[in-house]
Amino acid sequence: MQGEWYVDGTPASDWSGGAGQALMYASAATVASDSATRDDFLRLAWDQPVTTGEWRYYHSSLHMLGFLHLAGKYRAYDIGAPSTATTVYADSLAPGWRAGSFGGSVDTTVSAPAHGGSGTSVGLTPGGPWDAVTFAPATALASAGIDNVVLRVHGGSSGTRQLQLMVNPATDGSGDWGTRVSLDAPAGTWTEFTVPLANLGNPATIGTIALQDRSGQTPPAFYVDDVRLG
Secondary structure, three states, X not given: OOOOEOOOOOEOOOOOOHHHHHHHHHHHHOOOOXXXXXXXXXXXXXXXXXXXXXXXXXXXXXXXXXXXXXXXXOXXXXXXOXXXXXXXXXXXXXOOEEEXXXXXXXXXXXXXXXXXXOOOEEEEEOOOOOOEEEEEEOOOEEOOOOOEEEEEEEOOOOOEEEEEEEEEOOOOOOOOOOOOEEEEEEOOOEXXXXXXXXXXXXXXXXXXXXXXXXXOOOOOOEEXXXXXXX
């Protein structure tokens, strides 16, 4: 690769600028009115090997940037907002979170079943229909940047648990529960659910998460694990 060129494409020196400079010339040549000269530069760029040796970082960077330009993909790439994933329960309650229930009894240290076969899960033994297991932070969380409620549910010993997930903006559950999303959890296995916050009514804050029986009957115990917001 020649380091300097006349406008007609004739090399002006023997200095080698490497693959990086070849790609920069090709990028500039895309605006050339002489199609033959433009094609020569593009062909030269395409034929460049991957740079090795002392200057590989510099030339490889230009190599990559040049091909992005030639492909029409040179732009600012949005890598998204920093992760706002918040763990609620993973073998134990995350600091600042508490578990409770609407009726029935809740146990946050159930060893079996637990997702992955080890650790613990949260179990609810309902005392009647419409009982629920709940999770609440010490202070309601702003929902900005949180897209989903993610959790795994084990349906217990038999049948399929007919449940519904809902979110309340208040930590004491005194606010509007918004939209209920139905979840069906088969017995004997863990099922992962990812529920968009938009489907739950887009609450401005997350104060209480509740997973409630919706069958209208007293169901067997069911279990929850790996609860997170993200």
